[in-house]
Amino acid sequence: MTHELSTFVGQPPVAGRIPGNKGIWAGILSEMTEFALLFIVYFIARVHNPQAFHDGSAQLNLFAGTFNTLLMISGSYFVANAVLAIRENRTSISLRWLLLVLFAACGYFITKYFEFRWNAQHGVTGGGDVFFGVYYYLTFTHMVHVGWGIIGLLWVMVRTHAGAYTPAEHSGLEAFASYWHATDLVWLIVFPLLYLLR
Amino acid sequence: MTKKLNIALLWLVLIALTLGGSLLGEATVAGILPAMVIIVTMVVKGGLVIDYFMEMKDANRSLRNLMHAYFYVLSVMALLVYLFGDEIALLLTI
Numbered sequence: 001m002t003h004e005l006s007t008f009v010g011q012p013p014v015a016g017r018i019p020g021n022k023g024i025w026a027g028i029l030s031e032m033t034e035f036a037l038l039f040i041v042y043f044i045a046r047v048h049n050p051q052a053f054h055d056g057s058a059q060l061n062l063f064a065g066t067f068n069t070l071l072m073i074s075g076s077y078f079v080a081n082a083v084l085a086i087r088e089n090r091t092s093i094s095l096r097w098l099l100l101v102l103f104a105a106c107g108y109f110i111t112k113y114f115e116f117r118w119n120a121q122h123g124v125t126g127g128g129d130v131f132f133g134v135y136y137y138l139t140f141t142h143m144v145h146v147g148w149g150i151i152g153l154l155w156v157m158v159r160t161h162a163g164a165y166t167p168a169e170h171s172g173l174e175a176f177a178s179y180w181h182a183t184d185l186v187w188l189i190v191f192p193l194l195y196l197l198r
Numbered sequence: 199m200t201k202k203l204n205i206a207l208l209w210l211v212l213i214a215l216t217l218g219g220s221l222l223g224e225a226t227v228a229g230i231l232p233a234m235v236i237i238v239t240m241v242v243k244g245g246l247v248i249d250y251f252m253e254m255k256d257a258n259r260s261l262r263n264l265m266h267a268y269f270y271v272l273s274v275m276a277l278l279v280y281l282f283g284d285e286i287a288l289l290l291t292i
Contacts, residue, residue: 012201015256025261032268039272043279047287066220070213073247077209080251084202181252185244185265189272192240196223197233197280 020175028182031145035186038141042134042193049130056131057198059124064115065195068108069187075104076184079177082160086170091163094173098157101180105150112143138190145183152176208250215239233280237273244269 018025046053082097119125126136156176159165165173219239222232245266249255254262279286 013253013256016258018258018261019253029264036268036272039275043275044290046279047283047290050283062220062224066216069216069220073209073212073216076247076251077205077212080205080253081202084205178252181247184251185247185269188243188247189240189269192219192236193276196219196236197276198223 020178021171024175024178028179031179031182031186035138035141035189038138039189039193042138045130045134052129052131054198056129056135057195059122060135060195061115061118062195064111064118065191068111068115069191071104071108071111072184072187075101075108076181078104079180083170083174083177086160086165086173087167089167091160091165094165095157095160098153098160101153102150102157105146105153108146109143112139135194138194142183142186142190145186149176149180149183152179205250208246212243212246215243230281234277237276237280240276241269241273 013019078097078100082094082101085091085094085097124132124135126133153176156165156173159172219236222235248262248265248269252265254265
């Protein structure tokens with residue numbers, strides 16, 4: 001058994017494989033399709049209301065948007081390390097990386113809370129202005145996906161703690177990691193389109 | 199270079215690109231050049247996350263191409279909307 005385990009420790013993934021499992025990729029591609037439709041709505045609204053998008057972007061809280069981007073990127077980095085730790089058969093280290101992902105995810109929600117409160121104080125509300133309508137639609141939808149991710153994260157933390165993942169079999173952890181990266185990728189598009197592009 | 203060091207450096211690069219983009223967003227007004235920098239940065243960041251954090255570089259080729267294509271298509275659409283918004287609006291008007 002020890003010999004069998006040692007043959008997998010530190011081994012790189014097989015080339016040409018699908019990270020995680022096919023099921024999570026059905027979910028990821030559905031998520032990407034959903035956001036593709038929302039991005040098309042953004043583009044159509046933008047060409048018909050260029051001034052609203054130019055002015056609206058400048059009224060958003062850039063600091064909050066930037067901070068959330070850093071949290072999403074860091075969450076991706078932490079979960080990538082959690083996967084590497086499992087491949088080295090270091091379960092407790094992997095769990096610590098996953099805990100950092102949880103902190104980043106909670107930080108994302110706390111930042112969102114303060115951002116939306118700041119928005120309300122500065123008249124950035126969803127009613128009336130087309131840019132703010134698109135902004136709330138995109139950011140709320142993304143927030144929901146981060147919420148799903150936290151449920152998945154808690155599940156893989158429990159499974160990691162229980163020793164369910166090994167260097168030979170950790171597709172569940174990889175599946176969660178792939179979902180988290182996909183949610184990060186969506187934010188890497190949402191952020192420049194809403195906060196940066198004037 | 200170990201994989202751990204590789205992704206740590208990538209993390210720093212992504213942070214730097216994010217902060218650079220935000221400074222650009224804060225400091226500049228509308229313009230084709232800043233818009234292009236913002237859109238290209240978006241594609242670069244996305245590509246790095248797909249290939250190295252998501253480990254798609256040596257993964258299933260079709261899936262990797264699909265993920266990269268998502269960013270390429272969206273960036274081209276964003277650029278077209280930015281440059282030719284009025285013309286596209288006319289085409290979309292019933």
